[in-house]
Amino acid sequence: MSYQFNWSVLWSGQSGGWLLQGVLTTLAISGLAWILAAALGILAGAARTVPWRPLRAAGTFYVEFFRNVPLLVWMFFWYFGVPPLLPRGVQDWLFNHRAEFWAAMFALGVYHGARMSEVIRSGINSIPRTQFEASVAMGLTTFQAYRLVIIPIALRLIVPPATNESLNLLKNSSVALTISVAELTFQTRQVETYTAKAIEALTAGTLIYLVLCVGIAWFMARVERRFAIPGLIARGS
Amino acid sequence: MKRMLSLVVALAVALSLAPPVGAQQDTLAKIKESGALTIGTRTGSPPFAYINKDNQWVGFSIDLVEQLVKPSVEKAVGHAIKVEKKESTPPTRIPLLSSNAVDLIAGTMTDTPQRREVVDFSLTFFYTGAQFLVKKGSPIKGVNDIAGKRIASQQGSTNAKIIREKYPQAQLREFPDQPAAFQALIQGQVDAFTNDGIQLAGLKAKSPNPGEWEVVGDFYSEEPYGMAMRKGDAKLKAAVDAGLKNGFESGKYFEIYDKWFGAKGELPYPMTPTVKAYLLKQIGK
Numbered sequence: 358m359s360y361q362f363n364w365s366v367l368w369s370g371q372s373g374g375w376l377l378q379g380v381l382t383t384l385a386i387s388g389l390a391w392i393l394a395a396a397l398g399i400l401a402g403a404a405r406t407v408p409w410r411p412l413r414a415a416g417t418f419y420v421e422f423f424r425n426v427p428l429l430v431w432m433f434f435w436y437f438g439v440p441p442l443l444p445r446g447v448q449d450w451l452f453n454h455r456a457e458f459w460a461a462m463f464a465l466g467v468y469h470g471a472r473m474s475e476v477i478r479s480g481i482n483s484i485p486r487t488q489f490e491a492s493v494a495m496g497l498t499t500f501q502a503y504r505l506v507i508i509p510i511a512l513r514l515i516v517p518p519a520t521n522e523s524l525n526l527l528k529n530s531s532v533a534l535t536i537s538v539a540e541l542t543f544q545t546r547q548v549e550t551y552t553a554k555a556i557e558a559l560t561a562g563t564l565i566y567l568v569l570c571v572g573i574a575w576f577m578a579r580v581e582r583r584f585a586i587p588g589l590i591a592r593g594s
Numbered sequence: 595m596k597r598m599l600s601l602v603v604a605l606a607v608a609l610s611l612a613p614p615v616g617a618q619q620d621t622l623a624k625i626k627e628s629g630a631l632t633i634g635t636r637t638g639s640p641p642f643a644y645i646n647k648d649n650q651w652v653g654f655s656i657d658l659v660e661q662l663v664k665p666s667v668e669k670a671v672g673h674a675i676k677v678e679k680k681e682s683t684p685p686t687r688i689p690l691l692s693s694n695a696v697d698l699i700a701g702t703m704t705d706t707p708q709r710r711e712v713v714d715f716s717l718t719f720f721y722t723g724a725q726f727l728v729k730k731g732s733p734i735k736g737v738n739d740i741a742g743k744r745i746a747s748q749q750g751s752t753n754a755k756i757i758r759e760k761y762p763q764a765q766l767r768e769f770p771d772q773p774a775a776f777q778a779l780i781q782g783q784v785d786a787f788t789n790d791g792i793q794l795a796g797l798k799a800k801s802p803n804p805g806e807w808e809v810v811g812d813f814y815s816e817e818p819y820g821m822a823m824r825k826g827d828a829k830l831k832a833a834v835d836a837g838l839k840n841g842f843e844s845g846k847y848f849e850i851y852d853k854w855f856g857a858k859g860e861l862p863y864p865m866t867p868t869v870k871a872y873l874l875k876q877i878g879k
Contacts, residue, residue, distance in 0.1 A: 436783070437777055437778075437781060437783075440781065440782075440783070441781060448782060449782070452744060452782065452783050452784075453744070453765075456783060457767065457783075534749075534770070535769075535770055535774065536769075536774075537746075537767040537768050537769050537778075539768070543749070543768070546749065546750065547749075547750075550749075550750040550755070551755070
């Protein structure tokens, strides 16, 4: 087999524009989903550790329900399952305003929120119980203790696993192509279809994902260093 | 290990030399001798060729061979022959032909310029092209009505490419497979689903409420189906084409079409005047 490499297909014609659009869509969907996942993760993660049973049960239900169903199924659920429950007018408005994008964003955010909450819960559980007791002894309510003491410490402890989760979220955004979101993987395949140059197109896609992920990992490492609590985390370097 | 490798290489060389030797052979002479025309056809592509409820291998393409091509080949070889069927699929059909396992591919093969470099095609015996599947009464009646509308297509299909390039005002939504696109149409995520007309007709027929859907529009892409033969086999091609031509002229072809695609047929897909004109133009009418 002699394969003729032709790397110029990546920037000639429309390929470059498509790939750029793909990157922007991937970043938009992942960014929004990440905010949703972090918010839900903190809420559910904290809820599962509070000394009040109904809240713990609600947190546990959310986590187990959403993380134990494949992401692909959630994509279909939000895209095909949810709209028919809405009034016809709202449906039409949504379909004309990138319903697939929002469905994918919710699927990704809610699914990763459930996974993120486990990371946050383990961060909270790693804080000695006495911290919480000391906060309460100083006159803080449970809510205040969580908001001012427990969660700020927990968030600093969990940066490495949270980075891991964030990278997974970014990569999982590729599943959105099944509900017709034109994100990076979709555009990579589009370039492949148009140019019949599979190796070039897939290499471009691979490199872009790699750059995005390495960039995020680098940024999170800086965050970790910047917000480390001296004495609380044993640092390797 | 080394010996095995050299064996493999020797085999590969032998195989790569073999086809040109067989390729020059006269298939009609072979049929005359063996008394059988071997066709490669499909087992699961209704209504073109499939195994029906009664376990019979039937279909539109098979009828065309049995009723139009077979008499013509019989005339050419001078005695009665029988038609033998073998299964062929898109990835296997060209290798089956070039290895002499079958003499004629009669199934659902689209006649394309790329394929013409490897095989010869008969006259076109079925003609389809991209159309739209819409809810009955939809304002979309064809490719000119899709501006601003949400149109589903299959990822990587030629139809998607044409819509994107020539009709950029349409909002194109590309799905990985046919069921997902149809689901989006059912729920109203999209206003129409575009694909080869015959595929849409099949999808409509299989849906729970076929009456709710309509296949609309003139073809905006071309998918002519032909029967494929080994390249350069002029005598066989002449016999096959003569059979089809005779069918078009006598009207027998249209009877067979009606049996499978007519209102009471296996898959109703009425022939448009444009298609009829295209088919007849091949024989100079």
